[in-house]
Amino acid sequence: MTNTSSSQPSPLSNSLRSGPDDRGRFGIFGGRFVAETLMPLLFELDEAYRAAQADPAFREELDYYLKDYVGRPSPLWFARHLTEELGGAKVYFKREELNHTGSHKLNNVMGQILVARRMGKTRIVAETGAGQHGVATATVCALFGLKCTIYMGATDVERQKPNVFRMHLLGAEVKPVTAGAGTLKDAMNEAMRDWVANVADTYFLVGTVAGPHPYPEMVRDFQSVIGVEVKEQITQAEGRLPDVIVAAIGGGSNAMGIFHPFLDDASVRLIGVEAAGHGLDSGKTAASISRGRPGVLHGNRTYLLQDKHGQIEEAHSISAGLDYPGIGPEHSWLNDIGRAEYVGVTDDEALEAFQVCTRTEGIIPALECAHGLAHVMKIAPTMAKNQIIVLNVSGRGDKDIFTVAHHLGVKL
Amino acid sequence: MSRIQTRFAALKKEGRGALIPYLQACDPDYDTSLELLRAMPAAGADLIEIGVPFSDPSADGPTIQAAALRGLKAGATLGLVLQMVRAFRETDNETPIVLMGYLNPIDSYGPAEFCFDAAQAGVDGIIVVDMPTEEADLLDAHAREAGLDIISLVAPTTSNSRLFHVLRDATGFVYYVSITGITGTNSASAADLEKALPRIREATDLPVAIGFGISTPEQARTASRIGDAAVVASALIKTMAGTLEDGHATERTVPAVLLQLEALAAAVRA
Ligand SMILES: Cc1ncc(COP(=O)(O)O)c(C=O)c1O
Secondary structure: OOOOOOOOOOOOOOOOOOOOOOOOEEOOEEEEEOOHHHHHHHHHHHHHHHHHHOOHHHHHHHHHHHHHHHOOOOOEEEOHHHHHHHOOOEEEEEEHHHOHHHEOHHHHHHHHHHHHHHOOOOEEEEEEOOOHHHHHHHHHHHHHOOEEEEEEEHHHHHHOHHHHHHHHHOOOEEEEEOOOOOOHHHHHHHHHHHHHHOOOOEEEOOOOOOOOOOHHHHHHHHHOHHHHHHHHHHHHHHOOOOOEEEEEEOOOHHHHHHHHHHOOOOOOEEEEEEEEEOOOOOOOOOOHHHHOEEEEEOEEEEEEOEOOOOOEOOOOOOOHHHOOOOOOHHHHHHHHOOOEEEEEEEHHHHHHHHHHHHHHHOOOEOHHHHHHHHHHHHHHHHOOOOOEEEEEEOEEOHHHHHHHHHHOOOOO | OOHHHHHHHHHHHHOOOEEEEEEEOOOOOHHHHHHHHHHOOOOOOOOEEEEOOOOOOOOOOHHHHHHHHHHHHOOOOHHHHHHHHHHHHOOOOOOOEEEEEOHHHHHHHOHHHHHHHHHHHOOOEEEEOOOOHHHHHHOHHHHHHHOOEEOEEEOOOOOHHHHHHHHOOOOOOEEEEOOOOOOOOOOOOHHHHHHHHHHHHHHOOOOEEEEOOOOOHHHHHHHHHHOOEEEEOHHHHHHHHHHOEOOEOOOOHHHHHHHHHHHHHHHHHO
């Protein structure tokens, strides 16, 4: 066993795509801030992941599942009616909501479960916010016959009932977490506690580009299939790259996945949309970059919502998948070097965008990506008609209809 | 010699291991925890660990999680914890004090300022649960300069070769997390400890404290004999929590914890 990561130096030394470094850092962000008990496991995972990457059979196996099980590639849809209604830039949707289980989450889960199998792990634990990652994880565990325990904040269990039922149907054990506000951060703590207590047989399947190295890198790599496809698809459709790419940010995995293949294409503006909750200055937000500062939580250094004494604050968002006080470390770095921009969208703006999307395109989006759409609705009208925006529609909104109905005053 | 070295050297002469009780700062309030802290040495504490409350104690079980929450509700901050140590040092300049907590409050305070202020306040060592060797350069130089020991943690999952890596520059004592798990849940058996300790002693000459899952006097005695010290945390906090009414201290709170501490100390000294 080695004591340092074996990540190879990238051949693209002038590239923004070569991170993280050997310590798992993107600039000052990232790292491996975990209890000693877990360190050997992180090295083991790192080794297993490098070996998988270097093995053509792994790539082949993953491609097979991505195509025939997940349903990739996902289409790039020109949202004609929405574009006309907004009266500016052309808006394209990357249709991640069409993946099996209804979101981008399965891209990452599919990759990690194959790694876990290579490592001989027989039990999977995961955290979930909206339940999309939990459903995706429970799904592959059903597929491969692995034991599965999902930690979910009690508040989220309440507001994402359909997904809880789905996970049960898939044979997973769902453990509600009552600590804190009972949301994603608390579920993450509890999943880490389970992992540390069951290191021998258990694989921790992290759902976003956060956590200790190598998770942010590995999850990004598995999600990058989104951006790789967009590059090909938009070039085919328009003969050029988009001007702007927009994605909503919870932990940042769907955004990292669509951003990463474009990091070196300086002409492409990358915009991450954080949940502003009741408003960026309301004290009830999940906007870690806009309203947080760097600190250490859940294994990595990144922007965090915290008080002046370094206690982590509760996040707030109407969307359970965005309700997290941190953000993946690579985003923190992209923000600080100015390569990507991070903006906030409120609960109300997201609700409005949710309805506009449904009405104009016949697509019910997840509340998470409705945040992205709300920002698209702000900027598209200010752009020229020959300019192009790609929005990552990271998931479908069926899971959110109860929340939306409640906010619209409709009783289901 | 540091207070930690002096204490372990004295105990070695006595021919026994140390008892290290743990309390969470400001649990359930500043005054009660200071009163408890001050009374601990007379009740048999050889060193004392003070938990620094953190909002997200991901290596701790339900008992310490609840204690941290009570501490935070009572207004605990890292600054206040240092004030508590200063107050303790007014009457006790010998019992080593080790702070145990998570990195973010320290990071937020400022690593250099924290190490300086902690040493000034009379802290002897710090245990940062989520700062493994690979990330310790954040505090190392500052701690060394301030004369503060960073206590290294090792676990059952730490391989023999990694033990040498982790303990190469270790100071103070070594903290052996005796189970793969969170605080206050499982316990390691004497046989487990008998197997683990020689592995650790190969890699270091420092005293080895054993913690996580030690709750009974019998377990404390075993651990203090196989290792050089036994850390008891959740068991004491459970007792304290049982005396609270609506989360507030009662007149039973301090005596109940001290009574249990005396029983533990008697076993370690027997
Ligand atoms: C549909 C959808 N989009 C976005 C997110 C946010 O996660 P991330 O930022 O990692 O993509 C979630 C999380 O649950 C989700 O379900």
